[in-house]
Amino acid sequence: MSNIQVVPPLEPEASEAVAPCCPPLTERPFTAEEAERTAKMFKALGDPVRLRLFSSIASHEGGEACVCDISDVGVSQPTVSHHLKKLKEAGLLTSERRGTWVYYRVEPSVLAAMGRLLTTTTAATATTTTA
């Protein structure tokens, strides 16, 4: 009982790097600061390999997966690791080591916040006037 090792959480700054923010894109023009924060999340999903890895993890049982579960995307293991790091830095994934493997988990709240950004609040009705 007294031998509890306090293991520091694995790269805690990753999930804090990009907090969900900002109103829907259709509500009002983004400020420079809002755009900076939000662009990071979109950019992280703007790569086909990252998107495949992300959907593999997000759709895996319990919303989490081990690297061993998701390496079937046709790139090398170092490349997989690189992309997982990018997704973590964007706040879209967290990770935890358990024994031999590192498990990656999607952040449902971040995903939901990104979804809200794309909500169409303003009725984008056309006022088509021919000049």
Add this chain to the structure above:
Amino acid sequence: MSNIQVVPPLEPEASEAVAPCCPPLTERPFTAEEAERTAKMFKALGDPVRLRLFSSIASHEGGEACVCDISDVGVSQPTVSHHLKKLKEAGLLTSERRGTWVYYRVEPSVLAAMGRLLTTTTAATATTTTA
């Protein structure tokens, strides 16, 4: 009847380039082809200036804006044009010339499709087991 001129629609490739596709990211792993198509849309929003321009247009009256309405993002006019082109290529905007100005319009259907990608269908409940 025989003299019908087939006028090609205004840059049709822009809106056809990336058709909304694919199930929510949480539903199943994306195929390579699905990831390629979808990553283009996320990548287009993965730049702060593009995101500001996009939110300016999306939040403008009627969901459309003239370049004259949206140039207040601290970059040169050619840079604005470059970014608007990227957003069009990703299928997120369409454009139409009316008199002197080109008007840009968001594609609500594309925005909605992107929103659906981020829907959390699978209950991402943690099955936290300590190894």
